[in-house]
Amino acid sequence: MGRLRFSVLATDGRARLGRLGTRRGSVDTPAFMPVGTQGTVKSLLPGEVAGLGARVILGNTYHLMIRPGVETVARLGGLHRFMGWQGPILTDSGGFQVFSLAARCEVSEEGVSFRSHLDGARLSLTPERAVEAQQMLGSDLMMMLDHCPPAGAPRDFVEQALLRDARWAARALAARDRRGAALLGIVQGGAYPELRARSVELLAELDFDGYAIGGLSVGEPKETMMAVLQDTVPQLPPGGPVYLMGVGAPEDLVACVGLGVDLFDCVMPTRMARNGTLLTKRGRLNLRNARFKQDPQPIEEDCDCPACLSYSRAYLRHLFMARELLAYRLATLHNLHYILGLMSGLRRAIGQGQYQAFARDFFAARQGNPDNE
């Protein structure tokens, strides 16, 4: 595991405070990674994202492959230089978007072939090509190509996929350059405990730098997600970070940190922001609501994000109603500030052995808010 250094600095129950050392600087964990799908965290400059406390961001290999192309990004000096982000970047393999966004996917032992959702161009992705693409982007934390079955997929389908994943995992590791970045394996297995265990077992035999848990938060009941994590996290080989892919709702972050997860990513905080839904200690606040039309208060009273320091809910609502570009930017700043502040609070609590109290206070503050779904 020479490509990634991970130290656990403190534990509190299963929750752990850690530090992840990458070739582009270290990241305190548990950490949330804002998503920069197409080479930009939507509406923000990299300096703002870093200023909010983000230390690592995520880039989507599928999107960058089809536009502007990984070869183009490589020719322009790699993704860091292209988008102006200095810190570490984790890239996904592209597989998740192939299965969720592209058209006419066909999976074979070799890989997956599909049509671009943009122009219908025929493309394919193999375990080797996914690693090559991520290396061309200059990724610091790469993900293996895996097949993420939909929630509720039949057992046999899920089993065949994870057995193929294990063969793809070995090919991904073999495809990595000698000086390549860290590479993480992905545990699948749906909601079947014995398949999750089998997936862990197969991947643990390989030389990954850490493990991600995939195939969750894809539409299954929340209890299923928690049960899988409860079982699976302790089975993972020790020594590397545990990354829960695609999870980022505040309540899930707090709960999953308590089950030992170290890394998270999700478009939810930024996508919600662009829809006018703001995250606060009391839960969600929908700025489009007419009751904010003349509300002089900030989104959240004691928040020191740029939106709350200077603007009223009435102004922000006006920006949303008028579809002004500044709306998306200010709301994104607030939601990322909230999420990154939440992670920082979790880290502090774990360090002080106060995770349980932190989680209790977090859930208590959200009681009685009708906007929380």
Next chain:
Amino acid sequence: MGRLRFSVLATDGRARLGRLGTRRGSVDTPAFMPVGTQGTVKSLLPGEVAGLGARVILGNTYHLMIRPGVETVARLGGLHRFMGWQGPILTDSGGFQVFSLAARCEVSEEGVSFRSHLDGARLSLTPERAVEAQQMLGSDLMMMLDHCPPAGAPRDFVEQALLRDARWAARALAARDRRGAALLGIVQGGAYPELRARSVELLAELDFDGYAIGGLSVGEPKETMMAVLQDTVPQLPPGGPVYLMGVGAPEDLVACVGLGVDLFDCVMPTRMARNGTLLTKRGRLNLRNARFKQDPQPIEEDCDCPACLSYSRAYLRHLFMARELLAYRLATLHNLHYILGLMSGLRRAIGQGQYQAFARDFFAARQGNPDNE
């Protein structure tokens, strides 16, 4: 003219270097005012707009009247506080948008009635209401309600409009609070020299703090605009600033400063930015052009705007092709930086008696660029 202090610090031919003192700070002229139509200079924070060198911005009374409503803005502390802009704000009267954007306008001696372009609501604007609305917004530089006839309107129509304008002008001045902001008169008269002269004559009898030239850049040939300015600017009463409404193409700014104009506003630099057209010393550069797909250069080599300091044309083009929000923001930063830098260059040249040389160099640098229309 106690509400506005204007001093001419130097002249160079007809071009003049001045300083406009408002109740919210002073503005070096000639100056360009970025347009914040709906209480925001699209995509930017006020601190960024000020950081680019803007000292005064424009707000559109028509837009703010219909959304969120001037009463709402007033209740929230006025437009400055609402949008977080500390410097002076010039507001138009709302008339221009009524005639260009609203539906079913009916002009009478009393004022103009119309339907909102948003929801069809029946509204009306009078000279008094236009002043009242601007005062509720907290405007520092208000404009009288006028009727801007379309380019090529018949002489009789234009004459009736400007005679009515003169009566509206007196009513606007009478409607102003004793502690109200500066109020500027608007010269109309289309392309008819004797009507322009008549408009100036009528307005000069009234106690305005400065004069704007309206009804230009509305579709007439460029020679017509220059001829009107050539005649009209010297006829204006001395002592106040001269404001040319709705003009902001770089070549027009350079030419019109040479005819004695002190203030300009235009959506062109910011609207062009959002369409991917960037302003440079060589003229326009259309970032969507395929030839920039792998271009590692910045928009402009020696530009120190945030877009040019950190990003390649290839990256910016990618953002435009992917319709990423950051595209509009970075392009707006560049274009406003360019325009405000151009104004600063003009001021320096006038102060050094080098306006002619500046204008010659400006036009020479743009030769041979096929993107300049």
